Each structure stands twice: as structure tokens, then as C-alpha cells.
Amino acid sequence: MADKKIYQASTTAPVNIAVVKYWGKRDPKLNLPTNSSVSVTLSQADLRTHTTAACSSSFGNEDTLLLNSSPQDVTGARTQACFRELRALRSSLEASDSSLPKLSTLPLRIVSENNFPTAAGLASSAAGFAALVRAIANLYELPSSPTDLSRIARQGSGSACRSLFGGYVAWQMGSKADGSDSVAVEVAPASHWPTMRALILVVSAEKKGVSSTSGMQITVATSKLFKHRAEVVVPQHMEMMEKAIKEKDFETFAKVTMMDSNSFHSVCLDTFPPIFYLNDVSRSAIRVVEDINKKAGKIVAAYTFDAGPNAVIYFEEENVEQVAGVLKSALGSLDGWQGRDIKVQDTEGVDAKAVQVLKEGVSRVILTSVGEGPIRTEESLIAENGEPLKK
Ligand code: DP6
Incomplete structure (x- = not known):
């Protein structure tokens, strides 16, 4: 019998507000910016996205995403780029260790909730993509650093790459055509300037x-x-x-x-x-x-x-x-x-x-x-039977 097990992991991720703004792309496909930027990560007590990523062969054929209980389109190039890159990293782990379950081949079910109004113009895409990438990286048990993951989140939404860190964060524009050096780095943790x-x-x-x-x-x-x-x-x-x-x-x-x-x-x-x-x-x-x-x-x-x-x-x-x-x-x-x-x-x-x-x-x-970066949580938005939990 095929393995119907449901694998899952959850995280929360913060909003960030830039103090040197990102505005302009030199490569719209890879989401590479025309200038570097700096932001302050805000406290998740007030503004955060909570995301659970799950995968199972029992989830049908398609990847799905539910945000505040409403289904979202995941066929867009940005979400697809994030899924593709994360699956590729998982797949190379699986290739080097045959005892690992082949999660990279299973459909993903993502459930997300914001603790603030999504449409309020409050950088929800930054917290959203940061949480999505972090949650899937947790699910796949990737050894990737926040900077590695920022390279992926950037392709979801530019400003999202800065939400992989807490405190004070720079997005270095980079100069390579493949975008491998266009990543977020910590300037200082929240504890450096907590006031x-x-x-x-x-x-x-x-x-x-x-x-x-x-x-x-x-x-x-x-x-x-x-x-x-x-x-x-x-x-x-x-x-x-x-x-x-x-x-x-x-x-x-x-x-x-x-x-x-x-x-x-x-x-x-x-x-x-x-x-x-x-x-x-x-x-x-x-x-x-x-x-x-x-x-x-x-x-x-x-x-x-x-x-x-x-x-x-x-x-x-x-x-x-x-x-x-x-x-x-x-x-x-x-x-x-x-x-x-x-x-x-x-x-x-x-x-x-x-x-x-x-x-x-x-x-x-x-x-x-000012607040912390993504925090792994055991609080799940998906029940053990794989169904999204009603809040
Ligand atoms: C004015 O990150 O939303 O908030 O990469 O196209 O998704 P895309 O753009 P997005 O742009 C944010 C612009 C800004 C400045 C900033 O956050 O740095």
C-alpha cells in the first residue's frame, strides 16, 4: 500500500518596513533589484503570518494554498519559482540519502493566516512569502541558512527576502546575472537596538x-x-x-x-x-x-x-x-x-x-x-487527517 502519511511543519514570519526602499527591478523574472535596501523587522506579536506546510500522497495531484480560509492561485510564476527551488533542494537531499522519504514528489498543502487585515497595505506579501518559504524548508528539513532561503523568498516578492531575519536587515542587490548574490543579510539583531x-x-x-x-x-x-x-x-x-x-x-x-x-x-x-x-x-x-x-x-x-x-x-x-x-x-x-x-x-x-x-x-x-525573524511553531493549521483547521 502506498504511503499516505501526512508530513507537516509550521512557522510564523514577520512584516518588515524598509528604511532604505527597494524600488526597481533589473531582472523582473528573477526579481533582482536595481538597488540595495534596508528594513526593520516588526514584532510578530502585532503583525505576522502563521503558515503550515504539509505534503502527502493523499492530497490529490495539485499544490494548494489557503490564506485566511480562501483558496489562492498558486500557478503564478512567483509561487511556482519558490516551490520549484525548495523541491530541488529536497530532491538533492533525497538523492544523497535513500532512507529519506521522497517528499519532493508529493503535492503540497499550505495553510496560512495573518493576524492583521491582509488588504491593509501592510507589507503582507513580505510576511506571506517569508512564511511560505520557511514553512516548506522546515517540512523538507533543509539545512539552508536564512540567507540561502532569502534567495528563494526574493523570487516570491522582493521585500519578502528581508523577512527571513529579525532586527535590522539589508538586502544586498548583488551583481550576478543569475541572482545568486542578491540576498538578505542581518545588519544587527533586534537585541542590538531593542528600543x-x-x-x-x-x-x-x-x-x-x-x-x-x-x-x-x-x-x-x-x-x-x-x-x-x-x-x-x-x-x-x-x-x-x-x-x-x-x-x-x-x-x-x-x-x-x-x-x-x-x-x-x-x-x-x-x-x-x-x-x-x-x-x-x-x-x-x-x-x-x-x-x-x-x-x-x-x-x-x-x-x-x-x-x-x-x-x-x-x-x-x-x-x-x-x-x-x-x-x-x-x-x-x-x-x-x-x-x-x-x-x-x-x-x-x-x-x-x-x-x-x-x-x-x-x-x-x-x-x-522591532522584533524577531521567523519562529518555528508546533501550532499547526492542518489537522492530523490533513484537513485545514477551522479557526
Ligand atoms: C515600496 O516587494 O511588494 O514596499 O518584488 O514586485 O513583490 P515585488 O515588490 P514588493 O515591493 C516593495 C516596495 C516597497 C519598498 C520596500 O519594501 O523596500
Whole structure:
């Protein structure tokens, strides 16, 4: 009788928010970027994808993926690339040890759940692909390092390669045509600078207008400013940012974060036709952060925006009242302060109109911090009989 055994393994993986942004592909097929990038991994207590990967000859003929209980298409080139590469690694293990079960030949059943709204524009593809790759690598018992796996996750979604690590992470663009040196590496673990906080202002929970994938392709094809960003601006930002992280120099970290976000959104505007990710609420968040810094007499907060209007504001715990306290005076009625008792500050010296726009335009806040990379878990989303568990 054929072996019907169900093999499975589970992991959780984090979201990351870049402080030097990835924007532009030099090879869309292999997902190779035109510049390096750096991100901060956020705590999985607030934002994470939980994934179980299973395989069995009893699963029919096809690979399947269920995200938050709804079936996803796995036939796309990106997911297929991840499956193919992971199977190839398993298959060479099987070739060198005939006692290993031939898991590489079995159909995969993947079940995933996010603990945050998938469509909120919160880098869900990064956590999603990182969790998918890590879970299958666990299932296949691959000896691969996080950097090895980042090479695979990158092909799912570029930013996903950085979610294989916790703390402060760089994606080195690499120069080889086959992409073998385009990988993520740790700049510093979360424990090196554990006081980093991130306040996410969810401005819109709608799916973004122009996806990152197509937006960056149009930028590469049409923006002349883009070349300057990739060749001159980003290399400078990379060097300054890695040094700032190593030295825990918040002012430089913050300045580069804000300038890099501004540079990225400038090349979006320089794209033809232009891409607008920031809206009036985003611009008000910038204004309020500027005023918070003026009020403090030094840089205590940094804003950054991805391919959508949501703001992420980085600050250090020691300045929680100066930063989050001011924003809480406008947004205190919203959920997401994680039960933290932050003393509300007065908004004197902070643009009253901008505060009002935030009050009207922000629908949710998430107060979180720097966190760990993927964590293996015994908590499974698939029952022993192979069926997805209902939550
Ligand atoms: C603005 O990683 O979503 O968030 O590789 O096409 O999947 P694909 O793009 P994606 O782009 C992220 C762009 C960004 C900046 C960043 O995270 O570095």
C-alpha cells in the first residue's frame, strides 16, 4: 500500500518596513533589484503570518494554498519559482540519502493566516512569502541558512527576502546575472537596538491603486530621476543607514529614513504617468512629525511610506511620550495602542489643521516595535487527517 502519511511543519514570519526602499527591478523574472535596501523587522506579536506546510500522497495531484480560509492561485510564476527551488533542494537531499522519504514528489498543502487585515497595505506579501518559504524548508528539513532561503523568498516578492531575519536587515542587490548574490543579510539583531518602536497609522485599508510590481516597472522605464536615485542616492543612504544602526544613532537613522522615503516618492512622481501614493492624510503625518521634532529640539521621530498612504513612524522608547503622546492626543480613541498607558501630550506647536486631518483620515493605529525573524511553531493549521483547521 502506498504511503499516505501526512508530513507537516509550521512557522510564523514577520512584516518588515524598509528604511532604505527597494524600488526597481533589473531582472523582473528573477526579481533582482536595481538597488540595495534596508528594513526593520516588526514584532510578530502585532503583525505576522502563521503558515503550515504539509505534503502527502493523499492530497490529490495539485499544490494548494489557503490564506485566511480562501483558496489562492498558486500557478503564478512567483509561487511556482519558490516551490520549484525548495523541491530541488529536497530532491538533492533525497538523492544523497535513500532512507529519506521522497517528499519532493508529493503535492503540497499550505495553510496560512495573518493576524492583521491582509488588504491593509501592510507589507503582507513580505510576511506571506517569508512564511511560505520557511514553512516548506522546515517540512523538507533543509539545512539552508536564512540567507540561502532569502534567495528563494526574493523570487516570491522582493521585500519578502528581508523577512527571513529579525532586527535590522539589508538586502544586498548583488551583481550576478543569475541572482545568486542578491540576498538578505542581518545588519544587527533586534537585541542590538531593542528600543526601536514603530507607530503605524492606517490611512486606508483599501488595496493599493498601483501595485509595487507594476509601479516600479513603469518607474524604471520612464523616470530619469530614478537613475540618480539608484546610482547615487541609495548607495549613500545604505552606507549611512548601516553605520547609524551599528552605532544606534537615532538622529542619522531618522534623517536617512525620511530622506529616502521622500526620494522614493519623488521618483514615483517623476514616473510617467505619475504615481501618487501619498495623500493629504500622509502629508499631514509628515507635517506632524516635523512639528514633533521641532518641539523636541532634535529628531525624535521619522516617517516613512511604502506604496500606499499609510504612515510608519519610527521612534525610540525613551521618546514615547514626545512622539506617540502627541499623536495619541489626536488618535487616542482608536484601537491599536496595545493597552499601553502613554501620557497624552499637548499639541502646542503642532499644526492644528494637520492634526485635524489625521483625526479624520486615520482609521486605525498599530503601536509595535522591532522584533524577531521567523519562529518555528508546533501550532499547526492542518489537522492530523490533513484537513485545514477551522479557526
Ligand atoms: C515600496 O516587494 O511588494 O514596499 O518584488 O514586485 O513583490 P515585488 O515588490 P514588493 O515591493 C516593495 C516596495 C516597497 C519598498 C520596500 O519594501 O523596500
